[in-house]
Amino acid sequence: MNQPLHDTAPDFDQPVAVLKHCHGRIRKQLATLEKLLAHLPEHGADEQARQAAAAVLKYFDKAAHLHHDDEEQDLIPMLTAVARGEDAATLQALAPTILQDHKDMDAMWQDLHEQLALIVDGSATHLSTSIVQRFVQRYLSHMEREEGIIAPMALRLFDAQQMDQLGQAMRRRRGIDPTAAPASCDAVPAPAAATATAVTTAPGGAIGDRVADLRKDYGHAQLDENDVADDPIQQFTRWFEEALKAEVNEPNAMGVSTVDDDGRPTSRIVLVKQFDARGFTWYTNYDSQKGKQIASKPFACLLFFWRELERQVRIEGRVERTSAEESDKYFNSRPLKSRLAAIASRQSAPIANRASLEHNYEEVARQYGEAPSRPANWGGFRLEPERIEFWQGRRSRFHDRIVYTRQEDGSWARQRLQP
CATH class of the missing domain: 1.20.120.520 (nmb1532 protein domain like)
Structure with a gap:
């Protein structure tokens, strides 16, 4: 045959x-x-x-x-x-x-x-x-x-x-390597880990050199200025609900970027706990690095990235503390161990080891029991947005970007940006 x-x-x-x-x-x-x-x-x-x-x-x-x-x-x-x-x-x-x-x-x-x-x-x-x-x-x-x-x-x-x-x-x-065995049209770019032939952590090593070759084309959806909501909070709500429906991993996770007195930026991931017409709210220790930087420079940028939907949202604006009543309400809604941990940790301050951290927690648990009160240095921040940009990944890096900018009268202007 x-x-x-x-x-x-x-x-x-x-x-x-x-x-x-x-x-x-x-x-x-x-x-x-x-x-x-x-x-x-x-x-x-x-x-x-x-x-x-x-x-x-x-x-x-x-x-x-x-x-x-x-x-x-x-x-x-x-x-x-x-x-x-x-x-x-x-x-x-x-x-x-x-x-x-x-x-x-x-x-x-x-x-x-x-x-x-x-x-x-x-x-x-x-x-x-x-x-x-x-x-x-x-x-x-x-x-x-x-x-x-x-x-x-x-x-x-x-x-x-x-x-x-x-x-x-x-x-x-x-x-596909030009010297590789024949492959069909179904072949798709392999993950970096699968194609790696040498791994090193040294500066300028193989992994670092290959970063430029990592590419993923986007194509799940599109974003048209004629289809988005007039109000960016409504548009954000629409996208957030779609992220929930798509079971995006931690859709409420957002990057928070702040700057110190020298203008040096720092970023970290926190969880948004509320968003509405007033802004985007999260809770933290006011004595932490971000808390001190916001106290000195009360502006920040938030970033939501929903990989599964190939979307991101950037939000810039002024930050202020939430009211004591709002902070109390949220603090008391948290699980007991989370409340005790918030009291036990001097967030961002150095500590000798994990054992010392655990010891502090045990001391706080013995002291406060089942009903700890919110410490004065712990509470909420709310960013009042002045600029919100919605980004939808598109094929060949020709992405869709729609930005809203708050006007002096409180209304929002909307326009498309080039990718």
């Missing part, structure tokens, strides 16, 4: 064949998506459904975007550079349609992504029939155009050097 038992994938020395092979993989995932649509009403989110949803998610979250980038950043620009006459006219007419297809399919995928993620964790069984049908049909017609026109044009116009250039670009996008 001379024929292989499995469908072998072409290598990147045949880049057009790799692109067509990718289309075959996409068609298989689209078929799985249609089967899942029919499976869910009868069987719900059973194990088979969850596995199918996970497979579709994995492919369209990773490999499909790489395939789009192959076309947008390499194939079409290279064709545009060499096409003449009728080929140039055909490409000029077709290229915008291909790029728009990518945008439209990405937008549809965002909706499907959310639905499939809920199916994977077994918390939902809904999959929109209309979106699946539109997504499948758009992809199928898109691939037919490319296979009928773009691929044959590339095979006619590219010489061996240009084919090699295209193949090498596709390899680099996937983090």
